[in-house]
Amino acid sequence: DAGVTQSPTHLIKTRGQQVTLRCSPKSGHDTVSWYQQALGQGPQFIFQYYEEEERQRGNFPDRFSGHQFPNYSSELNVNALLLGDSALYLCASSLIQRGENIQYFGAGTRLSVL
Amino acid sequence: AQKVTQAQTEISVVEKEDVTLDCVYETRDTTYYLFWYKQPPSGELVFLIRRNSFDEQNEISGRYSWNFQKSTSSFNFTITASQVVDSAVYFCALSDRGDNQGGKLIFGQGTELSVKP
Numbered sequence: 054d055a056g057v058t059q060s061p062t063h064l065i066k067t068r069g070q071q072v073t074l075r076c077s078p079k080s081g082h083d084t085v086s087w088y089q090q091a092l093g094q095g096p097q098f099i100f101q102y103y104e105e106e107e108r109q110r111g112n113f114p115d116r117f118s119g120h121q122f123p124n125y126s127s128e129l130n131v132n133a134l135l136l137g138d139s140a141l142y143l144c145a146s147s148l149i150q151r152g153e154n155i156q157y158f159g160a161g162t163r164l165s166v167l
Numbered sequence: 168a169q170k171v172t173q174a175q176t177e178i179s180v181v182e183k184e185d186v187t188l189d190c191v192y193e194t195r196d197t198t199y200y201l202f203w204y205k206q207p208p209s210g211e212l213v214f215l216i217r218r219n220s221f222d223e224q225n226e227i228s229g230r231y232s233w234n235f236q237k238s239t240s241s242f243n244f245t246i247t248a249s250q251v252v253d254s255a256v257y258f259c260a261l262s263d264r265g266d267n268q269g270g271k272l273i274f275g276q277g278t279e280l281s282v283k284p
Contacts, residue, residue, distance in 0.1 A: 086271065095171075095258055095274030096212070109271055141210055145272075154200060154262060156272060158212035 055080055057159035059144050065165045066134050074129040074162045078146030084108075085127040086156060087119060088143040096143055102127055103149055131164075139166045169194045171261050173275035180249055181283050188244045188278045190259030196220075200262040201235065201242045202272065207255045218242060249282045256280070 058077045066072050078085050084103045088096035098111035102121035116132045125146075131138055141163050145156035170193040180186045192201065203215040216226065218235050226233050230250075234243045246253055256277045264270030 088272075093276075095260075095276050096272070098271035098273070101271060111271060143210075143212065145212075154264070154270065155202075155214055155217055157214060158204070160209055160211040163210070 057144055057146050057157055059142075059159040059162050061162060062160070063163045063165075065167065067167050068134055068136060070134050070166075071130065071132045072134060072164060074131075074142050074144075074164070076127045076129070076144030076146075076159060078125050078127070078144075079157050082146035082148045082157070083125055084147045084149045085121055085125065086145045086147070087127070087129050088145065089113075090141040090143055090161070092140070099129070134166045136166050139164060169196075169261055169263055169273050171259050171273055171275035173257075173259055173278050175278045176276070177279045177281070179281045179283065182251060183248050184282075185245060185247050186249050186280065186282075188246075188257050188259075188280070190242045190244065190275060192240050192242065192259070192261050194240075194261060200264075202260040202262070203233065203242075203244050204258045204260060205255045206258060206277070212258065215244075246280075249280075251282050251284055254280060254282045 057079050060075045086101040087099040090096040099113050100110040101108045105121045118130045121127045141161045143161045145158045147156045172191045199220045201218045204212040206212050230247045232245045256279045258277045259275045260272040262270050
């Protein structure tokens with residue numbers, strides 16, 4: 054039973070570029086949440102997707118957008134990258150339909166913006 | 168506002184010592200969920216435990232135990248007879264929803280535990 058998988062593992066971009074990160078949820082899960090974790094900090098919630106719609110959003114600018122596909126996988130897009138966007142981006146999946154609010158995390162994508 | 172505070176930034180112990188990681192939370196909700204996660208150097212957050220605010224019974228799982236006290240808004244985590252493999256960053260988190268329908272997790276700053284042989 055595969056857990057949450059994220060790709061790529063590492064990414065280096067320059068300021069102003071755009072990036073797309075991908076996440077496949079744990080088998081059977083229907084909800085995907087994205088978090089940003091700066092070095093030495095706790096993860097910060099970006100947004101959550103359920104039934105292909107953004108269900109909840111944290112305090113992040115519109116440069117951060119996402120999408121959920123019919124197979125429940127998800128993408129996180131960040132436009133006009135800033136140096137401050139350098140962080141570990143974590144994806145988590147859960148199963149809302151069964152009232153399971155435990156979020157299971159992937160290993161993350163480490164984004165470096167130069 | 169909801170908030171989680173882990174006052175201990177770093178803890179260093181010698182193998183076989185017991186260690187307690189503190190977590191204090193703030194919420195106005197009467198029902199809520201609390202979590203502990205472990206983050207080894209690989210980066211993946213590993214789920215350890217979930218506790219509902221209605222259930223104040225303390226829990227023991229092997230060398231791990233959790234002490235939940237609503238009166239002091241604390242949810243502390245103890246590792247008994249620590250091992251080198253316990254070295255990681257540990258996060259306490261609060262769900263912003265009092266039901267079981269998901270919602271975002273609000274994390275503390277984390278406590279980095281180093282267990283030396």
